[in-house]
Amino acid sequence: MAETIAKLQAQLATLKKEVEQNKKAFKQLQAEQLFSEKVLYSLPGMFYLYDENGNLIRWNKNHETLTGFTAAELPKRKILDWFAGEDKKRIATEINEVFKTGNRREVEADVIVKSGQKIPFYITGVRMIVDGKIYILGMGIDITEQKKIEEKLRKSEEKYRTIFENAVEGIYQTTPDGQFISANPAMANILGYASPDELTRSIKNISNELYVSKTDRDEFIRLISESKTVSGFEVEFYKKDRSRIWV
Secondary structure, eight states, rough: OHHHHHHHHHHHHHHHHHHHHHHHHHHHHHHHHHHHHHHHOOSSSEEEETTTTTTTEEEEEHHHHHHHOOTTTTGBBBBBOOOOHHHHHHHHHHHEEEEEEEEOOOEEEEEETSSSOOEEEEEEEEEEEEEEEEEEEEEEEOOHHHHHHHHHHHHHHHHHHHHHHHHHOEEEEETTSSSSEEHHHHHHTTOSSSSSHHHHHHOHHHHHTTTTTHHHHHHHHHHHHSSOOOOOOEEEEEOOOOOOEEE
């Protein structure tokens, strides 16, 4: 009898130990899950995890916020439902590449949100294999503001180029050591060249080939270095035919 009781006590002790270990493992699992949720929540863009059939398996709150779809609606959308036209074809190719090679891919494409609006996104994707199943996970970042800045810059450059090309005054850029970077048509015409391209290709060093007096170039560089801008500075240049002109 005593021996039986001892065995039961030993079994109970072992069971208690296993229960404590399971509790500890469960708490650790809960902590890891909480950590994962916090990481996903902190991401600046929308996180997504799709299976190889294009089904959305997991996402973060930003995915709902940025697209306008609820947690109940998102799983009903396939991975290519977010795109249209050429973007859809291009994204399909990129997805196949990720599943096939496992290589990380990065693309820009318009994402169609719930309102029907197309929003430019920077999108990433990488393959992940879990328990023999293949997934693609990544993140999408709204780049609307970046695109607006790029468009403003493009328009600004276009405006500058128009002014540069059509100005009646000669405009040119050079490096500090005297090599032409650019010149406008008026500058080429003033110096007797048929085009800006001919001017910039013909003169390799403006100190020796354009300035009549090299000391004028040195003085100009000194003034620019000191004041950043120079006005009213008169200098004598050689034209293409080696005649001289004051500018």
